[in-house]
Structures are given as structure tokens and as C-alpha cells.
Amino acid sequence: MALFEIFDPKAPPRPIGIDLGTTNSLVAYVANERPVAIADCDLEVLVPSVVAYLPDGDVVVGRRAVQLAGEHPRDTIVSVKRFMGRGANDAETRRLGPYDFVPASAGEPNTVRFRVAGGRVVTPVEVSADILRTLKAQAEDELRTLGGAVITVPAYFDDAQRQATKDAARLAGLDVLRLLNEPTAAALAYGLEKKESGTFAVYDLGGGTFDVTILVLDNGIFQVRSTGGDSQLGGDDMDRAIAHHILAELGFDPARQTPELVRWLLDQARAAKHELTVRTEVEVEVPGQRRFSIARARFEELVSPLLERTGIACRRAMKDAGVKPEDLRGVILVGGATRVPAVRRYVADLFKKEPLGDIDPEQVVALGAAVQADLLGGQGRSDDVLLLDVIPLSLGIEVGGGVVDKVLPRNSTIPCAARAIYTTQEDNQTGFEIHVVQGERELAADNRSLARFVLRGIPRMPAGMARLEMTFNVDTDGLLSVHAKELTTGIEQQVAVKPSYGLDDTTVERMLLEALDHGEHDLTVRLLAENKVEASRILAATRKALEVDADLLEKGEKALIEQASLELEQACDKEDASRIRSRIEALDDATKTFAGRRMNRAIARAIEGKRVDAVEKTVEHARGIEAAHAAGATRAG
Amino acid sequence: MDPFSTLGIARSYDVDLAALEKTHRELSRALHPDRYVGASASERRSALAKAVDVNEAWRIVRDPIRRAEVLLALSGVLVAEDRDPKADPDFLLEMMEQREALSSARQARDLAAVHRLAQAIRARSDETERELSLEFARGSSESLLPRLGELRFYRRFLDEVSTIEDELAA
Numbered sequence: 001m002a003l004f005e006i007f008d009p010k011a012p013p014r015p016i017g018i019d020l021g022t023t024n025s026l027v028a029y030v031a032n033e034r035p036v037a038i039a040d041c042d043l044e045v046l047v048p049s050v051v052a053y054l055p056d057g058d059v060v061v062g063r064r065a066v067q068l069a070g071e072h073p074r075d076t077i078v079s080v081k082r083f084m085g086r087g088a089n090d091a092e093t094r095r096l097g098p099y100d101f102v103p104a105s106a107g108e109p110n111t112v113r114f115r116v117a118g119g120r121v122v123t124p125v126e127v128s129a130d131i132l133r134t135l136k137a138q139a140e141d142e143l144r145t146l147g148g149a150v151i152t153v154p155a156y157f158d159d160a161q162r163q164a165t166k167d168a169a170r171l172a173g174l175d176v177l178r179l180l181n182e183p184t185a186a187a188l189a190y191g192l193e194k195k196e197s198g199t200f201a202v203y204d205l206g207g208g209t210f211d212v213t214i215l216v217l218d219n220g221i222f223q224v225r226s227t228g229g230d231s232q233l234g235g236d237d238m239d240r241a242i243a244h245h246i247l248a249e250l251g252f253d254p255a256r257q258t259p260e261l262v263r264w265l266l267d268q269a270r271a272a273k274h275e276l277t278v279r280t281e282v283e284v285e286v287p288g289q290r291r292f293s294i295a296r297a298r299f300e301e302l303v304s305p306l307l308e309r310t311g312i313a314c315r316r317a318m319k320d321a322g323v324k325p326e327d328l329r330g331v332i333l334v335g336g337a338t339r340v341p342a343v344r345r346y347v348a349d350l351f352k353k354e355p356l357g358d359i360d361p362e363q364v365v366a367l368g369a370a371v372q373a374d375l376l377g378g379q380g381r382s383d384d385v386l387l388l389d390v391i392p393l394s395l396g397i398e399v400g401g402g403v404v405d406k407v408l409p410r411n412s413t414i415p416c417a418a419r420a421i422y423t424t425q426e427d428n429q430t431g432f433e434i435h436v437v438q439g440e441r442e443l444a445a446d447n448r449s450l451a452r453f454v455l456r457g458i459p460r461m462p463a464g465m466a467r468l469e470m471t472f473n474v475d476t477d478g479l480l481s482v483h484a485k486e487l488t489t490g491i492e493q494q495v496a497v498k499p500s501y502g503l504d505d506t507t508v509e510r511m512l513l514e515a516l517d518h519g520e521h522d523l524t525v526r527l528l529a530e531n532k533v534e535a536s537r538i539l540a541a542t543r544k545a546l547e548v549d550a551d552l553l554e555k556g557e558k559a560l561i562e563q564a565s566l567e568l569e570q571a572c573d574k575e576d577a578s579r580i581r582s583r584i585e586a587l588d589d590a591t592k593t594f595a596g597r598r599m600n601r602a603i604a605r606a607i608e609g610k611r612v613d614a615v616e617k618t619v620e621h622a623r624g625i626e627a628a629h630a631a632g633a634t635r636a637g
Numbered sequence: 638m639d640p641f642s643t644l645g646i647a648r649s650y651d652v653d654l655a656a657l658e659k660t661h662r663e664l665s666r667a668l669h670p671d672r673y674v675g676a677s678a679s680e681r682r683s684a685l686a687k688a689v690d691v692n693e694a695w696r697i698v699r700d701p702i703r704r705a706e707v708l709l710a711l712s713g714v715l716v717a718e719d720r721d722p723k724a725d726p727d728f729l730l731e732m733m734e735q736r737e738a739l740s741s742a743r744q745a746r747d748l749a750a751v752h753r754l755a756q757a758i759r760a761r762s763d764e765t766e767r768e769l770s771l772e773f774a775r776g777s778s779e780s781l782l783p784r785l786g787e788l789r790f791y792r793r794f795l796d797e798v799s800t801i802e803d804e805l806a807a
Contacts (some may be wrong), residue, residue: 221662312806316799376674388665388670409696413661415685416692441800473689476670537675590679595680599687602667607645607660627716 013147013533015177015377016139017185017369020128020151020165022207022234024362025049027135028370031145035189035367035374038142046362047138051130052076053116061134073098073263075116079236080131082208083112083124084168085160092232096240096266096275101354102607125168132172135215147533148175152365154209156229156392158438158448159480166477170577175530177376179477182206183213184387185368186334187222187243189359193502198329199225199321203347203355205310206335206366212314214321214328220384226320226411227392229315235273235337241302242269242294259392273299277339300342305347314350320411325352333357334364354358388413391474396437398444400425407472410440414474421487422468428460436482455484457491524577531580535572538584539565542591545598552597564590625633640694640707648699650708650773652698661695664715701766704793705785712777716785724786732790739794751805755798762791 015030017040024046028037037045044063052065053075060068069076077099086092087110088101089610102113102121112122132151139146151174153165162179169176183202199219204211211229215222243265247254257265269286275282276296285291318324333355337343347355359367390411396404399422408418424432432455439447458466467487474480485492542565546558568583641648644660666672668688673681697703706716735754742750769784 058788180681216658218659218662221666223658223662223665312803316803376671384666386666386669388662388669412696413665413692415689416696417689418693418696442797538677541675541677585678588679591677594678595677596683599668599680599683603645603664603687606663606667 013145013377014139014143015147015370015373016143016151016178017150017364017366017371017373018132018135018152018169019173019185019366019369020131020374021049021362021365022079022166022209022236023049024207025131026363026366027137027155028363028366029139030370030374031196032249034112035365035370037363038139040138041141047131048430049080049313050076050078051080051127051129053118053120053122055117057118057120061130068287069263070260070267072117073259074100074114076263077114077116077122077127077571078266079208082126082232082236084128085158085162085164086112086124088112092262096243096254096262097263106346125164125171128165132169132174133610134283136172136174141552144540146174148177148373148377149179150180150185150369150376151176152180152182152185152369153478154204154225154229154231155183155211155213155224155389155477156183156209156231158231158393159395159450161231161479162478166479176477177373178371179479180366180372180387181211181213181224181227181389181478183227183332183334184213184215184224184389185366185372186332186359186364187213187215187368188371188385188387189218189364189368190332190356196329198284199323199327200330200332201314201318201328201351202332202334203310203314203338204229204334205337205343206234207337208232208236210234210310210313211334212310212317213319214323215414221386221388223388224390224411225323226317227390228317228320229392230309233309235270235335235340237306238273238299238303238337238340239269241306242272242299245294245302246284250286273340285550297340303340303342307343311346311350325350328353331355334361336362351392387543389476389478390414390457391416391478391523393438393448394440395436395438395450395472395474395480396444396447397422397470398437402444402449403442404437404439404444407470408474412474413469414478415476418471419469419471422470423464424458424461424466425463427463428464429463430460431456432458432484432486433465434470434482434484436480438480450480451482453484455486455491457489458486459489461488484608515607528575528577528580531577531584532572535584536581538587539568542587543596545591549594549601552595552601557594560593561587561590638694639711639741640697643690643694644698648696648708648711650704650770652704654699657695657698660791662692664691698740701769702785702788705769705781705788708773709777709779709781709785714777714779714782716782724783724790728787728790732794736797737796739797739801743805745804748802748805750800751801754797758791758794762788765791 014029016027018027018147019025026037026045026047028035030233039045040047047062048066050062050065050069052060052068052072055269065076069078082092088104088627093101093112100115102115103111111121111123116178119384126247136146149169151165151169153162166176173364183204187200198214199214202215209231209328210233211227213227217529244254246265246269272282272294273283276299280296281293283291283293295397313486328351331347331351331353333347338357338361344355370385390413391408392410394406394410395408397404397420399405405420407420408416417628433452434455435444435452437444438450441447455468469485469487471483472480542561546561564587568587571579571583644650644657644664646657646660665688666686668691670681670685670688673684676731696706709716735758739754742754765784765787769781772781772784
């Protein structure tokens with residue numbers, strides 16, 4: 001048997017999908033066109049998202065860490081996802097939990113930091129990176145060479161939370177192909193595109209986050225119409241409600257309990273919740289106290305306010321999408337908490353139909369992520385499946401009086417960009433203070449603050465004379481960057497929005513290098529491998545383009561492109577990353593105008609509403625459109 | 638930019654939104670960055686820029702206010718909220734009354750009253766859109782600006798309703 005397991009160095013790298021969950025995480029990949037979850041050596045696919053930091057410096061992840069949590073409640077971080085991209089003073093940080101937070105001192109970024117065994121301090125990004133490393137190792141055992149990862153995030157995650165997730169993945173040494181919204185991933189896993197069209201809702205109640213997404217399926221395209229949710233609502237809150245109930249029954253003050261008791265109570269509460277999905281009553285016994293029982297009906301009363309909160313988000317999402325429950329063809333359930341019977345009943349009432357739950361709600365997101373990873377990083381698969389996602393919360397700028405001017409409204413399809421122009425309020429103002437916020441509220445103070453920066457060096461002018469142009473760009477990961485330019489002087493500033501409690505790029509790079517044993521050497525090898533993969537992809541794409549759109553080639557163009565392709569192939573035989581890089585660029589130059597003509601043909605066909613296979617070749621039309629789009633690219637703001 | 642030409646549709650205030658959504662999807666199929674993962678850097682850049690333009694055009698055209706603004710701008714009328722002519726005093730007075738009624742309903746936590754007020758404003762907003770459409774059919778000019786101003790009032794009112802609904806439901 002061992003013969004079959006010999007590593008084939010020519011085997012293509014395999015892209016993976018990762019669900020980095022609040023309670024459990026898992027990794028999946030596509031084998032023979034079907035997504036499968038990867039099991040560990042105990043044949044378990046779910047890795048509990050629990051990390052224990054031991055006094056001897058050992059880091060333990062998963063089931064063994066769960067066992068350590070009782071004994072080391074402060075050193076074992078559970079549900080770290082709730083702290084991603086959060087500040088130390090956020091309400092979320094101060095809820096019932098056993099942790100020892102390091103207070104932020106003056107002048108330091110307001111980051112959540114846990115103090116664990118041996119005085120070690122870790123951030124949520126580092127804890128998440130430890131979980132991702134475990135998943136990565138698990139995938140490497142199975143697949144040997146990984147070809148990049150799609151990591152899922154709750155659709156309702158704001159920019160700071162997304163950025164933190166991406167940082168964690170980079171820190172774990174993963175090549176992030178995409179951050180993908182969890183509900184969209186679930187829809188993809190259902191493979192609805194193969195047989196269905198219509199409007200669907202995805203109801204995703206995870207351990208710590210709630211998402212609802214309304215999407216339209218049309219001929220292989222998943223178009224998200226609206227999304228909503230609550231990034232601080234999930235199964236954990238049900239546990240906490242039970243724990244508070246137990247404390248109240250015993251007449252204990254929640255604020256004055258030991259970390260050990262709090263951890264124990266939360267674990268008991270979770271066990272009781274699981275029991276109550278199959279039984280109508282459970283017994284609870286706190287050591288040294290009286291026994292008492294919790295009936296399912298009582299539990300349902302306790303969680304009913306939580307369900308009502310999901311209902312508000314669902315109704316809002318339907319309103320934003322312009323649909324009513326009757327318009328929906330189906331509702332998909334995602335997340336472990338949707339196993340609770342009261343949740344299923346609530347969802348059925350809300351959407352007026354029985355929800356679909358035939359794929360394991362705890363695996364469905366990772367399976368969908370694997371499908372997307374295969375579409376993005378797979379070799380030569382030309383699928384007609386496409387995801388069109390949106391930003392979950394409006395993005396804006398604080399203007400006079402602390403009011404928000406929305407630059408990009410929520411539910412804008414990504415990638416997207418928008419511009420807005422502002423002016424000075426005072427005479428001789430030489431700087432603009434720019435405050436970028438995310439959220440729906442009218443006042444900046446009530447929204448999430450993403451970044452503050454100052455554009456300086458503006459010459460003295462009377463109020464209202466300066467013209468500040470702000471450009472917002474949101475990429476396909478849903479991440480924002482902001483560009484500011486003063487139009488009368490041309491002073492510019494480009495800002496990647498990095499919240500003050502995130503990690504900056506140099507910190508991530510440094511931590512990454514420290515994590516690698518042979519930093520320099522590994523990086524060189526990796527760079528060469530990455531360039532080779534890219535070269536082979538581009539060569540394949542170029543060959544295909546020459547074949548499919550041969551009629552768009554101008555005289556002599558084909559020979560030039562073929563020559564540049566040949567030189568790139570030759571460069572790949574020499575093990576030199578920079579040489580490959582320069583040949584890639586040369587081929588890029590040689591194909592530039594041809595590529596432009598191909599794209600214009602694609603646009604022309606799309607506008608005519610015809611699919612590629614049903615279209616006659618319309619070279620003239622393609623060239624006419626070129627002019628219109630060139631004009632569009634140079635417009636003023 | 639002319640979002641109508643980006644989307645390949647006629648420049649008009651009357652837009653078939655269902656057909657437009659379909660066109661947007663087909664353009665996305667042709668231009669979305671995911672379609673170009675294996676392509677050369679310049680092709681990826683140019684596809685991305687065009688996908689962004691298409692999404693922006695779609696965002697503008699499906700929004701009745703921004704659609705009106707861009708139609709006016711394309712025919713040379715200066716449009717900016719702070720340059721709009723002063724609204725009719727009677728209209729302003731009435732809007733102030735409506736806003737006060739909304740604020741009382743909010744304080745009384747009277748969701749039914751909030752819905753009633755919202756419904757009335759929504760009906761007027763729809764009516765104003767119809768009038769705009771008729772006027773645009775006769776040509777774009779500065780005389781349309783007051784209507785546009787009214788639409789903006791209604792939009793802000795309905796945004797506030799949305800906030801209040803969430804607040805009262807919680």
C-alpha cells in the first residue's frame with residue numbers, strides 16, 4: 001500500500017477550503033468533483049476551536065485543549081472568533097467568561113490580549129493562527145502540497161474582523177485565495193446551481209455569529225441580494241443564558257465566580273443544550289448544591305429573545321432584497337445551533353416553509369469553501385459558477401456635526417468603488433482629518449470606527465475652496481482601502497484601512513519569519529514554486545485564448561505571443577524566480593492589446609444577453625465598445 | 638461616466654429593473670475577477686476595473702435618486718445637494734410635521750403609527766418618481782431639481798423609519 005502514498009512531486013497543489021468557526025473549525029477539499037472534509041488521525045473532521053497555552057510553552061489545539069479547559073480556564077481560549085477585530089473595551093470583551101485580559105495602557109493600540117500561562121500574552125489573531133496551523137497540517141498530511149486556501153467569515157463581519165481573519169491566515173503561512181462569506185459558501189455546497197433557479201434564504205446560526213443572506217440563483221450565478229445579521233449572537237449565547245439561569249436558581253452573583261466555576265458552568269450549559277435537542281428535560285447538579293432540572297419549555301423561553309433578534313435581521317434582509325417569504329424557493333440551515341428544535345420551528349414560521357438541512361449544518365460551510373477554492377485555484381476547470389457577493393454594512397465618512405455621509409451603501413455588490421468630494425469648513429485649514437466608519441447609524445459615534453487619518457500639507461485657502469476627493473475601493477474579499485486626494489493641489493494619500501487594534505503588515509511579516517525555522521531559504525523556495533505555478537497557469541490561459549479568439553489577432557501578433565510564451569517556458573526550466581517573473585511580464589506585454597479586444601468581445605456578448613457558446617463572432621462590435629469603456633476609465637469624479 | 642452606456646441600455650429614467658439585473662449578471666459573468674484568476678496581470682487589472690465600473694453603474698441606475706442625478710448631470714445640469722434650489726416652504730413645513738409625528742411615535746413606541754407614517758411617505762415617494770419619469774420624458778432640465786429634492790427628503794425619512802423599526806423591535 002505504501003507504494004501508492006509516495007509523494008508525487010509533479011502533483012498539482014490542491015486548494016483547500018477552511019471554515020474557521022467559533023466552536024469548531026474544519027478543512028475540506030474537492031476530490032473527483034465532490035467536496036470532502038479532511039479527518040484527523042482519529043477520523044474526526046471537526047477540530048474544536050480551542051487553544052490551550054501551557055506553562056511549559058506548549059500550544060495545544062482541538063479536543064485535547066478542550067480537556068485542558070477545565071483545569072486551565074484562563075490559559076485555554078475558547079470561542080476566540082468572538083474577539084476577532086474587537087477592541088479591549090468593547091462590550092463583547094467584558095461578558096461572562098474566565099479570561100484574564102491585559103488592560104490597554106495609554107498610547108497603546110486598544111487590542112484584546114489574553115494573559116495565559118507563564119505570563120505569555122496572545123492576541124485573537126495569534127490564537128486563530130494556531131487553529132489554522134493545525135488545520136493546515138491536517139490538510140498537508142492528506143494532500144502534501146497545498147495550493148492556497150479559501151477561508152470563510154460570517155457575512156456580517158465588518159472590515160476589522162475580516163482583516164483580522166486574513167492576518168491570522170497569513171500568520172499561519174496560508175496563501176489566502178479568498179475570504180468567502182459563510183452563507184454564500186453554504187449555498188455553493190448545496191450545488192443548487194445544477195438544478196435550481198430562484199430566490200433562497202440562508203439562515204446561519206453559528207456558535208458566536210448570526211448571518212442571514214438572501215440570494216438569487218440564475219444559470220450558475222449566485223447573486224447575493226442582501227445580507228444581515230449580528231456578529232455577536234450565536235449558540236454561545238444560549239449556553240450563557242442557561243448558565244445565568246443556573247446561577248440565578250442558586251442565588252449566585254455572576255460577577256463574583258471563579259474562572260473554574262464559570263468554565264464548568266458554561267460547559268454544563270452547553271451539554272444541557274445538546275441534551276435538550278433530543279429530550280424534554282435535563283438534570284443539572286452543581287457540586288455541593290441542590291440538584292434541579294431544566295425543562296425544554298424553560299430553555300425555549302430562555303432563548304426566545306435570541307431568536308427574536310435573528311428575526312429582526314431576517315425581516316430586514318428580506319425587505320432590503322425586496323422579497324416576501326412566499327417568494328422564496330427554499331431556506332438553507334447552517335451552523336450547529338440550528339440543530340435546536342426551537343430554532344428550526346422559528347425559521348419555518350418566519351419564512352413560511354420547512355428549511356433544508358440535508359447537508360450536515362456543521363460541515364456545509366467548509367464544503368462550500370472547498371468548492372470555491374477549487375474554482376479559484378483548481379487546474380483548468382472552466383466552470384460557469386460565479387458568486388456575486390455584497391458588503392454587509394454601509395461605508396462612510398464622518399462629516400460636520402459628527403454625521404455620517406454614506407459613500408457605499410450596504411448590499412453593494414463587490415468588487416466596488418465610489419468617490420465623494422468634501423471641502424474645508426474653516427479658513428486656512430491645512431489638514432483634513434478623515435474618519436472612516438462602517439454601519440447604518442446616522443452619527444459616526446454610533447458606528448464602527450475603521451480608521452482615522454489626516455491629509456496634511458494643504459495650502460491656506462478660504463473655507464470651502466479646497467476639494468478633497470475620497471475614493472473607497474472594496475475588493476472581492478470585502479476589504480476596504482481608501483484613497484484621499486486634494487484636487488486643487490494634487491496632494492494624495494493612500495490608506496489601506498487597518499484598524500488601530502489590527503496588526504500592521506510589518507508585524508505580520510516579522511511574526512511569519514519568526515515562525516519559519518529556515519526563514520530565508522523557505523521563502524526562496526516558496527517564491528520559485530509560486531512563480532512556476534503562475535507561469536503554467538498563464539501559459540495555459542494564453543494557449544486557450546489564441547485558440548478561442550484567433551479571429552481577433554492582428555497581423556504578426558500571434559508570432560510575437562508565441563515567442564514570448566516559448567521564452568517563459570524556457571525560463572521555467574531554469575530554477576530562477578526572478579527570470580520567470582520577468583518573462584511573465586514580457587508575455588503580459590505581448591498579450592495586452594489582444595486581451596483588451598477579448599474582454600470587449602465578452603462585454604459585447606454579455607450586453608446582447610447571449611452566452612459564449614451561442615454567439616457569432618462580432619469583431620466589429622467588440623472594437624466599437626472599446627472606445628466607450630476607455631472613456632469610462634478616465635472619467636472625473 | 639455614463640452608467641447607461643456601461644450597462645448597454647438606453648439613457649432613460651424608465652428602467653426595467655428585472656432586465657437590468659439580468660444584464661448586470663451577464664456582464665459580471667464576463668468581467669468578474671474570479672473569471673480571470675489564471676489570466677495575465679494586465680488582463681486581471683483591466684477586468685477588475687471594468688467589473689467595478691459595471692457594479693457602480695448598476696448601483697447608480699437602480700437607485701431612483703442617483704439615476705435622476707446622473708441623467709441631469711449628463712445633460713449638463715449641475716447637480717449637488719447643496720446647490721439645489723430652496724424647497725417649497727409649504728413642503729418643508731409639512732415634512733417637519735411628519736418628522737415630528739414620527740418622533741412622537743418613536744417616543745410612544747407606537748410601531749403601528751410608525752408604519753402608517755412610513756406608508757404615506759412611501760406612496761408619495763412613488764408618486765414623485767412617476768412624475769419625474771413623465772418630466773424626464775419631456776427632457777432633462779433644472780426644473781426637475783425640486784422633485785429630486787423631495788425624493789431625498791422621503792429617502793431620509795424612510796431611512797429613519799428603518800432605524801426606528803429596528804429599535805422598537807429589539
